[in-house]
Amino acid sequence: xxxxxxxxxxxxxxxxxxxxxxxxxxxxxxxxxxxxxxxxxxxxxxxxxxxxxxxxxxxxxxxxxxxxxxxxxxxxxxxxxxxxxxxxxxxxxxxxxxxxxxxxxxxxxxxxxxxx
Amino acid sequence: xxxxxxxxxxxxxxxxxxxxxxxxxxxxxxxxxxxxxxxxxxxxxxxxxxxxxxxxxxxxxxxxxxxxxxxxxxxxxxxxxxxxxxxxxxxxxxxxxxxxxxxxxxxxxxx
Numbered sequence: 243x244x245x246x247x248x249x250x251x252x253x254x255x256x257x258x259x260x261x262x263x264x265x266x267x268x269x270x271x272x273x274x275x276x277x278x279x280x281x282x283x284x285x286x287x288x289x290x291x292x293x294x295x296x297x298x299x300x301x302x303x304x305x306x307x308x309x310x311x312x313x314x315x316x317x318x319x320x321x322x323x324x325x326x327x328x329x330x331x332x333x334x335x336x337x338x339x340x341x342x343x344x345x346x347x348x349x350x351x352x353x354x355x356x357x358x
Numbered sequence: 359x360x361x362x363x364x365x366x367x368x369x370x371x372x373x374x375x376x377x378x379x380x381x382x383x384x385x386x387x388x389x390x391x392x393x394x395x396x397x398x399x400x401x402x403x404x405x406x407x408x409x410x411x412x413x414x415x416x417x418x419x420x421x422x423x424x425x426x427x428x429x430x431x432x433x434x435x436x437x438x439x440x441x442x443x444x445x446x447x448x449x450x451x452x453x454x455x456x457x458x459x460x461x462x463x464x465x466x467x468x469x
Contacts, residue, residue: 275457285401285444285459333401347391347446347457349401 244268248334248350255324255357263319263353267336271348274317275337276309278330279352285333291317324357331355361385362447364460371467377432379463381445390428391457392419393444401444404430435467 247266255261267274276288287301291311302308306325311317321328331352338345362383371377381390389408395401405412405419407428412419416435421428432439442462449458 284461285446287457287459335401346403346406347393348403349393351400 246334246336246348246350248332248353250353251351252354253356255355257326257357258323260320260322261324261355263321263332263355265317265319265334265336265350267315267317267334268348269315271336271338272314273337273339273345274311275335275347276317276319277333277335279333280330288319288332321355324355326357329355329357360461361449362445362458362460364443364445364463366463367461369463369465371435371465373436373467373469375435375467377435377439377465377467379430379443379465381428381430381460383426383428383445383447383458385447385449385458387423387426387447389448390421391446392428392430393446395442395444395462397441399441404443432465437467437469440466 246268249264253261272293274291277285278288279285289296289302289309290298293314294311306322309317309319331354333352334350335347337347365380389406391406392404393401394404404417407419407421409423416433418431428445430443442464444462445460446457
């Protein structure tokens with residue numbers, strides 16, 4: 243497809259388990275962002291990739307969170323030992339260039355993570 | 359003080375009304391994004407603008423770089439416009455390269 247694809251769309255997991263969320267950006271987009279949105283809250287920045295490198299990891303809430311991007315394309319966000327407060331919608335967005343550029347953002351539909 | 363502030367936080371309008379949502383920011387920017395999020399739905403990028411005005415259908419976005427202010431206007435509003443509208447700017451002056459989001463404006467258009 244032409245848009246940003248995220249999988250799975252929904253994930254229910256037990257507290258303490260690890261989860262992997264996947265984002266497939268639009269082909270050719272160098273910038274990739276991960277955000278999360280908790281129920282009733284605004285968007286919270288997690289991490290930003292420019293190509294395969296992550297110049298900004300400042301938003302990752304704890305060392306249980308990690309992300310990687312390979313081949314300048316697909317990115318995975320991994321949450322280890324999930325906690326109930328990790329429950330949120332995890333959104334991925336991509337753009338042709340970085341935040342300083344003039345390219346619009348394209349968002350995926352998100353992964354709704356529920357930790358029971 | 360938040361670096362990006364939106365007003366109003368909540369807005370209820372009657373169908374057909376002209377709507378304005380405001381966004382003020384305190385950081386230097388290269389471009390500003392307006393985003394739309396329907397309840398339970400995904401986020402759609404409406405506009406990305408760095409100067410002047412852009413129009414798409416019934417939506418108009420303006421920006422005044424000197425005053426660090428942008429507005430999103432909706433003409434002839436319709437119930438399907440009900441959504442959260444969010445403005446976002448790059449963190450131009452900081453050490454990090456992230457978007458800073460406003461808290462959003464929840465718009466409800468009643469028939």
